[in-house]
Amino acid sequence: MKPPIFISSFADDLIAYIDFKARTGKTGHSRIYYLRHFDTWATRHSITKLDRGAVEGWVADELTHCSTHRSWMSYIRDFGRWMRIHRDPSAHVLGDEWKAGIVHSTPYLMSSTDIEAFFTATRTVPAHSPWAWQATAFFLLMHSAGLRTREVRALTPANVDFNDRHIMIATSKSGRERKLPLTDAVMGILDSCHRRSRSQFPNRQRFFVSSTGAGLSASSIGVMFNRIWDHAGLARPAGGPRPRSYDFRHHFAYANIERWMREGTDVNTMLPYLSAYMGHAGIDSTLYYVHTSPDFMDSYAELAGKTANTVIPEPDAR
Missing domain, CATH: 1.10.150 (DNA polymerase; domain 1)
Structure with missing residues (x-):
């Protein structure tokens, strides 16, 4: 080294x-x-x-x-x-x-313009490693499935079922496996990434790999996210929260809430399913992610009270 x-x-x-x-x-x-x-x-x-x-x-x-x-x-x-x-x-x-601890940071609220520009840039960002073909798939899983960074890093080829169109998350923070269905479009991008990686690293242990075929390090995710962000020409705020890959998970949560509110769907009914999909142990954790939504703040207090005793269904892990 x-x-x-x-x-x-x-x-x-x-x-x-x-x-x-x-x-x-x-x-x-x-x-x-x-x-x-x-x-x-x-x-x-x-x-x-x-x-x-x-x-x-x-x-x-x-x-x-x-x-x-x-x-x-x-x-x-x-x-x-x-x-x-x-x-x-x-x-x-x-x-x-x-002393070190865990403190909830303020998320950077990505706009649809930010996200579109970011994923356009993933296809052309200069990279001589597997990131050249896996950047879109890696960050798309965070954006479209609300995954934690470590859950995407830990994904194995066996965790991805291309026939049944789902992925299995076995490293949830709650310690429970969860089976997540994905759209055909997302699965198609994962399939393209898998084929390219398999041709280069036939014995790889992780779905996403480094240039040596080993699993990705935590620090490499931030480095690549920032490289893509800058390659897209996206601005960085002079003050306040800075954009991070984890903000895709925040966006997944509050974007679903806002969509349900626009469509007139009962958010109280849907929140337990969102919580289970994201691998949360309780509703409070999900509410933390969604309360940052500008359009959600007015309804947050009432919603939190109504869902305080909601039973969260187990995610389908079959």
Whole structure:
């Protein structure tokens, strides 16, 4: 593995730290991904000392656009400990008040124009890896089925039934399998992707793969999403939430709610099915996704009260 490239005044220290972690068996890409964020931030702000202002300043900045999971805090905390032992006894170690947890982030609300431009760009985005032919299929599953990123990453060829037109999700957050029917159009795109991948990687273990035929890393999803977003010429807001692949899941939830409201369908009746389809353990989790819809806010309080005791049906896992 090539050593990661860092450019800040901490470059040599970061490379030595990554090498130390690799020798102890810790070779995950996420650590490098977030420490590069820190490296870029430190360069931009001319940071030369790992003091409290530097560490907490970067963490505070990262929190303005991070995902719901904050496990990345452990990387800067561990780097501080390593620095204190090996380089600088006064190096700051991120305090326990910054303990990682799960915080619901504000989604970026994609418009139909954003989505159309994004999927047009997936067909022409420069990529010399399997992303060249699997980008459309990967992100289409998030958009059309509301899947979590890790559920798409974990999908295997055996999980896709082209005859019965469904996929089986075996890695649900709730721990339950769920069988999801898909449209012919979506299945056709998955079939095209599968044929191309199978010709290149006949023994692949995952439906979506990297250039080595292995499963995709979590960080590679964000990298490719951003590349496609920029290739499409889509704007990035100067402030507020930034677009992420996970926002497709948000869009799936509130787009269904808005469609039912426009059609006059009883949303109270449909919410349990939406919850089951998305793999939620309860209605509250689904309401979190849909309450961000601009047209849904006025009805949210009343709907939440009516559905508080709704029994959620088990998804069909046959």
